[in-house]
Amino acid sequence: MPELHGIYAVWKRELLVYIREKERVIGSFVSPLLWLFVFGSGIGGGMYAGASGSGGYQAFIFPGILTMSVLFVSMFYGLYIIWDRKLDFLKEVLVAPVSRSSIFLGKVSGGMTDSLIQGVIILVIGAFLIVPISPLQFVGTLLVLALLTFFTTSLGLIMGANLHSQEGFALVMNFVMWPMFFFSGALFPVSQLPSYFEPISLANPVTYAVDALRTIILGQSLFPFYLDIAILSVFSFLAAVLGVISFGHLQQAK
Amino acid sequence: MAIISCKSLTKQYGAKVLAVDKLDLDIEEGEVFGLLGPNGAGKTTTISMLCTLIHSTSGQASVAGFDIKKQPSKVRQNIGIVFQEPSVDDLLSGRENLELHGMLYGMKEQDRNARIGEMLELVGLTDRANDLVREYSGGMRRRLEIARGLMHRPKVLFLDEPTLGLDPQSRTHIWDYIRRLSKEHGTTMVLTTHYMEEADLLCNRIGIMDLGKIIALGTPRELKSKIGEDIVRLRGAVDADKIRKLKFVRKAAQEDGITTVALVDAPVNLQALLKVVGRVDSVEVREVTLNDVFLHYTGKEIHKEEGEGGWFERVARSGGNRA
Numbered sequence A: 001m002p003e004l005h006g007i008y009a010v011w012k013r014e015l016l017v018y019i020r021e022k023e024r025v026i027g028s029f030v031s032p033l034l035w036l037f038v039f040g041s042g043i044g045g046g047m048y049a050g051a052s053g054s055g056g057y058q059a060f061i062f063p064g065i066l067t068m069s070v071l072f073v074s075m076f077y078g079l080y081i082i083w084d085r086k087l088d089f090l091k092e093v094l095v096a097p098v099s100r101s102s103i104f105l106g107k108v109s110g111g112m113t114d115s116l117i118q119g120v121i122i123l124v125i126g127a128f129l130i131v132p133i134s135p136l137q138f139v140g141t142l143l144v145l146a147l148l149t150f151f152t153t154s155l156g157l158i159m160g161a162n163l164h165s166q167e168g169f170a171l172v173m174n175f176v177m178w179p180m181f182f183f184s185g186a187l188f189p190v191s192q193l194p195s196y197f198e199p200i201s202l203a204n205p206v207t208y209a210v211d212a213l214r215t216i217i218l219g220q221s222l223f224p225f226y227l228d229i230a231i232l233s234v235f236s237f238l239a240a241v242l243g244v245i246s247f248g249h250l251q252q253a254k
Numbered sequence B: 001m002a003i004i005s006c007k008s009l010t011k012q013y014g015a016k017v018l019a020v021d022k023l024d025l026d027i028e029e030g031e032v033f034g035l036l037g038p039n040g041a042g043k044t045t046t047i048s049m050l051c052t053l054i055h056s057t058s059g060q061a062s063v064a065g066f067d068i069k070k071q072p073s074k075v076r077q078n079i080g081i082v083f084q085e086p087s088v089d090d091l092l093s094g095r096e097n098l099e100l101h102g103m104l105y106g107m108k109e110q111d112r113n114a115r116i117g118e119m120l121e122l123v124g125l126t127d128r129a130n131d132l133v134r135e136y137s138g139g140m141r142r143r144l145e146i147a148r149g150l151m152h153r154p155k156v157l158f159l160d161e162p163t164l165g166l167d168p169q170s171r172t173h174i175w176d177y178i179r180r181l182s183k184e185h186g187t188t189m190v191l192t193t194h195y196m197e198e199a200d201l202l203c204n205r206i207g208i209m210d211l212g213k214i215i216a217l218g219t220p221r222e223l224k225s226k227i228g229e230d231i232v233r234l235r236g237a238v239d240a241d242k243i244r245k246l247k248f249v250r251k252a253a254q255e256d257g258i259t260t261v262a263l264v265d266a267p268v269n270l271q272a273l274l275k276v277v278g279r280v281d282s283v284e285v286r287e288v289t290l291n292d293v294f295l296h297y298t299g300k301e302i303h304k305e306e307g308e309g310g311w312f313e314r315v316a317r318s319g320g321n322r323a
């Protein structure tokens, strides 16, 4: 059983480390801007000319860019586990009288915090420059992002707990993250994909996150909102179970 | 019942490295037990298994009455560890490191803060408590690490080379504290070290480890008395065979005009020895140290071909200048 004080201690450590690592904080500010403007205005513009609704293509991909940026940050967060295991805090935590599920949940909440900070920044910039949203839409978006990042952070941590080198992590990451992004409908509607890709899209949890975000922000949707949330929740739950198991097996590297 | 008990505890890395080889060991409650051995002997691996940080390959062990395989979380509730490799967090301040430690061990805020102050004082880091560990020297990190391991008052404390890289003053400080902890709180401690004086000074029992096995076990006094009590070094022409016939002499070896004699009770027997020896250029007397014991056992293991006398030639050769 997870213990609150254990989760809190791990989370607090992650937060302190995040704040002190200047590159991470600066990265949180810079990369969303790149995504938003480079991708949104120039490169992607030709891909989907028939964007419906207000704001054109930039508005259409806004939920997708939001997804992409948190996806990236949250999954990469799993890489720190590999470093941690070689030195510092992990040993100290592994030998402490807190359950592995607490350690896992503490790490997940740490990764979620990192990614959500970035998510909020994009959301605020986007709300002013691309798609105006109400406070209610803002909160709804954050809740969906929280669910998404719970899933993706868990996924990154599972990878980190089972892999032993940074190179291996980067490799697996490429095979997991990019397909999840490209087949999610973030950049163009799933309906425009060749039909043989459709099952991949439907099996991809990120598809439902993008759809849920688009429902909230633009009022466009492929699936009912409750279905999006239900499917994301199931995936998150499964990832959490797998994560706790992976952390249960975690040993010190040396 | 022993508070730590290992039965055939084994750890194998890959096909070749047998880091810990069927270790049998009982440590009683309240003991300060020293694991003494050269690099690669398997000390850290043993401690890592007992702390539930790595799985054993075979065999069993229990700590504080709990099986390390079946009840790892119960084991963790009863132990503290000072790691050999630094594990304090660079991007946190000293105080923050201790604070998180206290939180992980479920210490209430008031108790936690009091202990943090106490521990910082102990290791002399009060002034630097709010600086990031990144700005600490190696010795300061080590001291912080020790403070952290002791902070939650564990029943069993593992100290893996605790004073490695410390200046003499900090080392004496930590020694004092270890003794106090043992005396006032009855904390059981397992200490690994390759400083002989440290083991001699702190430990009431010592296991000498080499190649994954404990090859000698006993109190420092017992271990030393197996070799003899004192060592006499004579410079000059000496007939070693005549010396060996004396009944208080355990061993005698010669090299480069120096005769090294291990004997019991030198203060009483020295005169008799010198009478047999006759005129020599110089005489030097000292007590047997754990260093001699160590050399005796590990030397025998590492250089089997040297046979019984191997260690002693090495004592003779290494002379009085031991590190």
Ligand SMILES: Nc1ncnc2c1ncn2[C@@H]1O[C@H](COP(=O)(O)OP(=O)(O)O)[C@@H](O)[C@H]1O
Pocket: A253, A254, B013, B017, B018, B019, B037, B038, B039, B040, B041, B042, B043, B044, B045, B046
């Ligand atoms: N993770 C590991 N993988 C392979 N071999 C290891 C590993 N950790 C330790 N060893 C080997 O196990 C032996 C014992 O190491 P260790 O317990 O660290 O010794 P000590 O602490 O006594 O110096 C050494 O030969 C070491 O090289």
Ligand SMILES: [Mg+2]
Pocket: B043, B044, B045, B084, B160
């Ligand atoms: Mg070691």
